[in-house]
Amino acid sequence: MALVLNEEQNMLKDAAAGFLAEKATVAHQRALRDSGDAQGFDSAVWQEMAQMGWAGIAIDEEFGGLGYGYTGLGLVLEQMGRHLSASPLQSTVLIGATVIAQLATQAQKEQWLPSIAAGEQLVSLALQEGAHHAPWDVTLSAQKSGDTYLLNGSKRMVLDCSSASAFIVVARTAGATGDEAGLSAFIVAADTPGLVCEQRSLVDSRNVGVITLTDVAVDAQHLLGSEGEASQGLGRALDIANIGLSAELLGLSVEAFTRTVDYLKERKQFGRVIGSFQGLQHRAAELFAELELCRSLVLQSLQAIDSAADDLPMRASATKAKLCQIAQITTNEAIQMHGGIGMTDEHEIGFFIKRARVAQHTLGDYNYHLDRYALLGGF
Amino acid sequence: MSDLEQFRQDTRAWLEENCPLSMREPIRGFEDMYNGGRNPEIDHPDQVIWCERMAERGWTVPHWPREYGGGGLSSEEVKVLQQEMKRIGARRALDSFGISMLGPALLEFGNEEQKKEHLPKICRGEIRWCQGYSEPNAGSDLASLATKAEDKGDHYVINGQKVWTSYADKADWIFCLVRTDNSGTKHEGISFVLFDMDQPGVTVKPIRLISGSSPFCETFFDNAIADKRNLVGEEGNGWSIAKYLLTHEREMISGFGSAPPKTVGQMAVETMGADTSGRLSNSVLRQTIAQYQLDTMAFGATMARVGDEAKAGQGLGPASSIFKYYGTELNKRRNELNLAVLGEPALGWEGEAYSDGRVSRDWLRSKGNSIEGGTSEVQLNIVAKRVLGLPDA
Numbered sequence: 227m228a229l230v231l232n233e234e235q236n237m238l239k240d241a242a243a244g245f246l247a248e249k250a251t252v253a254h255q256r257a258l259r260d261s262g263d264a265q266g267f268d269s270a271v272w273q274e275m276a277q278m279g280w281a282g283i284a285i286d287e288e289f290g291g292l293g294y295g296y297t298g299l300g301l302v303l304e305q306m307g308r309h310l311s312a313s314p315l316q317s318t319v320l321i322g323a324t325v326i327a328q329l330a331t332q333a334q335k336e337q338w339l340p341s342i343a344a345g346e347q348l349v350s351l352a353l354q355e356g357a358h359h360a361p362w363d364v365t366l367s368a369q370k371s372g373d374t375y376l377l378n379g380s381k382r383m384v385l386d387c388s389s390a391s392a393f394i395v396v397a398r399t400a401g402a403t404g405d406e407a408g409l410s411a412f413i414v415a416a417d418t419p420g421l422v423c424e425q426r427s428l429v430d431s432r433n434v435g436v437i438t439l440t441d442v443a444v445d446a447q448h449l450l451g452s453e454g455e456a457s458q459g460l461g462r463a464l465d466i467a468n469i470g471l472s473a474e475l476l477g478l479s480v481e482a483f484t485r486t487v488d489y490l491k492e493r494k495q496f497g498r499v500i501g502s503f504q505g506l507q508h509r510a511a512e513l514f515a516e517l518e519l520c521r522s523l524v525l526q527s528l529q530a531i532d533s534a535a536d537d538l539p540m541r542a543s544a545t546k547a548k549l550c551q552i553a554q555i556t557t558n559e560a561i562q563m564h565g566g567i568g569m570t571d572e573h574e575i576g577f578f579i580k581r582a583r584v585a586q587h588t589l590g591d592y593n594y595h596l597d598r599y600a601l602l603g604g605f
Numbered sequence: 606m607s608d609l610e611q612f613r614q615d616t617r618a619w620l621e622e623n624c625p626l627s628m629r630e631p632i633r634g635f636e637d638m639y640n641g642g643r644n645p646e647i648d649h650p651d652q653v654i655w656c657e658r659m660a661e662r663g664w665t666v667p668h669w670p671r672e673y674g675g676g677g678l679s680s681e682e683v684k685v686l687q688q689e690m691k692r693i694g695a696r697r698a699l700d701s702f703g704i705s706m707l708g709p710a711l712l713e714f715g716n717e718e719q720k721k722e723h724l725p726k727i728c729r730g731e732i733r734w735c736q737g738y739s740e741p742n743a744g745s746d747l748a749s750l751a752t753k754a755e756d757k758g759d760h761y762v763i764n765g766q767k768v769w770t771s772y773a774d775k776a777d778w779i780f781c782l783v784r785t786d787n788s789g790t791k792h793e794g795i796s797f798v799l800f801d802m803d804q805p806g807v808t809v810k811p812i813r814l815i816s817g818s819s820p821f822c823e824t825f826f827d828n829a830i831a832d833k834r835n836l837v838g839e840e841g842n843g844w845s846i847a848k849y850l851l852t853h854e855r856e857m858i859s860g861f862g863s864a865p866p867k868t869v870g871q872m873a874v875e876t877m878g879a880d881t882s883g884r885l886s887n888s889v890l891r892q893t894i895a896q897y898q899l900d901t902m903a904f905g906a907t908m909a910r911v912g913d914e915a916k917a918g919q920g921l922g923p924a925s926s927i928f929k930y931y932g933t934e935l936n937k938r939r940n941e942l943n944l945a946v947l948g949e950p951a952l953g954w955e956g957e958a959y960s961d962g963r964v965s966r967d968w969l970r971s972k973g974n975s976i977e978g979g980t981s982e983v984q985l986n987i988v989a990k991r992v993l994g995l996p997d998a
């Protein structure tokens with residue numbers, strides 16, 4: 227597949243850029259933060275996004291989606307990154323719907339995907355238990371008795387925790403912590419007795435939290451797919467999700483970089499604009515090169531999802547590792563090159579570094595993915 | 606059957622019949638490349654045969670027009686030819702500065718007579734060219750070059766010195782930047798001329814590199830003669846030709862960054878071992894290798910993207926301006942990793958046990974990649990100013 231956007235994709239990208247520039251900018255994000263809004267995103271704006279079809283971009287038409295594939299979703303995520311727009315696009319569309327599409331039975335897909343595509347349901351993945359992403363380190367237990375499972379344990383980094391109508395809870399039905407086998411995924415309504423959601427406040431001031439399950443009874447029909455066999459589909463969903471997060475990181479990094487280069491052309495010291503200093507010029511030029519590499523990798527990997535390439539695991543880790551690395555350098559340099567003003571809350575550049583670190587951490591950071599990339603590459 | 610499929614079958618059959626078996630062995634290094642010329646360096650007699658056979662079909666430079674000795678192939682056909690050559694492991698029949706640098710500039714700026722005169726000889730490997738750009742006091746600041754060309758009616762008389770002239774001792778002709786006028790700014794008054802090196806006014810002194818070989822020279826002009834018919838473009842307009850040619854040179858050099866067949870990581874596991882989880886035993890080196898491979902993959906994706914964008918009619922995007930810089934830095938990293946992974950044998954300089962220092966000499970030679978054709982720092986200056994629009998000091 228040629229590494230260029232087709233007409234439909236270009237239109238989608240332009241439409242997303244235009245909409246977000248008006249409705250979901252860094253200023254909106256600041257206002258949400260300052261209002262102490264628990265939800266962390268604007269419901270009215272989300273409904274508009276859903277009306278434009280974004281909630282179903284990557285969902286098959288047979289389940290009420292647009293069927294544009296992940297390349298389309300990635301383009302929107304990149305634009306969300308540029309504006310730091312908060313919405314359930316990551317939790318529900320990129321991750322939740324993808325896990326369902328990978329693991330669920332036909333009947334379960336018919337039950338859940340159309341309502342997600344319509345923007346009526348928020349479904350969030352509950353996977354991480356420790357301080358770091360480690361997808362097979364699952365201890366939350368699910369014990370079967372008759373036609374129900376009893377779930378006990380807790381999960382953190384649950385996105386849009388307080389707004390989700392259901393969670394996909396990854397539980398252990400066999401084996402020991404660290405085993406890839408023996409994992410099962412359940413879809414659990416947020417109002418199920420015994421499930422408690424506790425909102426947490428992270429640096430990016432988005433909606434995220436911890437859920438604790440105490441003897442939560444879940445009907446066996448809410449087991450996604452087969453018992454003990456979640457890891458393969460979950461793994462593929464995580465690969466897709468990490469490429470999507472990389473698209474967001476790309477947009478975020480490019481925007482932080484663009485703003486920084488603009489500042490280099492404007493701020494004067496020693497009687498000249500600081501962008502004329504070669505020490506800064508070379509750092510900017512190197513970042514430009516790295517960002518071009520990032521752009522190629524993200525596009526290639528999005529296309530690899532849609533063409534069902536068989537090297538997706540390695541490619542996903544490569545992409546997320548690279549984007550984590552460069553997002554980190556770019557946002558650090560952005561602050562440094564702004565000088566004192568970059569350290570103020572009043573300036574918007576600080577919002578980029580905060581969101582970057584949370585997106586980097588989500589589903590595995592540079593260290594996790596570079597290690598995995600090397601292992602998959604045979605060393 | 607489509608025309609292209611027919612072309613593939615014919616090409617396959619022809620290659621099977623005509624490519625000598627010895628020319629289907631992998632290239633071990635620069636010395637296995639065939640550069641042609643009046644006194645060609647021949648490591649294997651089949652090189653000459655292979656070059657002649659390919660040149661007869663115009664396939665030494667398959668994408669150039671037939672009237673100038675090329676193959677006149679479409680880009681799809683060139684791809685098929687490359688694929689079919691790769692299939693049997695056939696080497697390129699001819700490599701030269703004429704093909705990679707002078708040719709593109711002549712096709713763009715040369716007059717008909719010049720194209721007819723010089724391009725076919727490049728295609729047949731009859732004339733080997735060298736590049737006379739750099740001077741002792743004009744390196745990164747190339748436009749301050751001082752080699753002087755005096756107008757003598759139908760010819761120029763040239764005096765001055767060039768340096769770092771790659772293969773000047775092996776080349777037959779030189780494409781040379783000379784100053785024909787001193788009155789304007791330094792970018793004005795530069796002319797692009799071609800002349801034969803085999804004349805009393807030209808002296809060449811090889812310079813030995815840190816890698817032990819002597820690929821480049823000091824080149825002295827003492828009343829050397831260049832026929833005016835070999836002035837390319839207008840007098841005083843050589844700078845734009847010089848720059849155009851540099852972009853082709855940089856493309857060629859940045860190609861060094863492509864991924865080799867076996868990954869460094871796999872090579873490292875073979876020589877150094879892995880732990881029970883399959884991780885390379887040294888975790889510090891492992892990270893360096895992983896980062897290198899990751900960047901190589903991303904660079905490859907970027908070359909592909911820029912190519913696809915150009916094919917889709919979007920022109921050569923700004924990303925292409927990073928190729929020379931990034932590709933050569935990657936190649937240097939690759940060579941450093943070879944040393945780290947292979948250990949003592951990689952430091953060998955002479956002797957059969959060390960294949961006469963193949964690894965160490967390649968490593969040393971790679972240091973020049975980020976200098977030749979415009980240094981990495983100069984590339985970053987270009988990106989900062991032309992792409993990012995940052996102002997001069």
Ligand SMILES: Cc1cc2nc3c(=O)[nH]c(=O)nc-3n(C[C@H](O)[C@H](O)[C@H](O)COP(=O)(O)OP(=O)(O)OC[C@H]3O[C@@H](n4cnc5c(N)ncnc54)[C@H](O)[C@@H]3O)c2cc1C
Nearest residue numbers: 736737738739744745769770771973976977978979980982
């Ligand atoms: C292997 C090899 C083959 C070559 N082959 C040829 C050939 O065939 N024909 C030919 O004409 N030339 C050839 N060259 C010459 C090459 O083009 C020059 O070496 C190169 O342009 C640098 O010039 P210089 O050596 O004078 O270094 P200098 O220009 O003196 O540079 C020294 C250092 O200063 C830095 N520097 C200079 N200006 C700036 C600036 N404005 N900003 C920041 N840093 C700066 C450079 O990046 C470098 O690190 C070859 C060089 C090598 C190494």
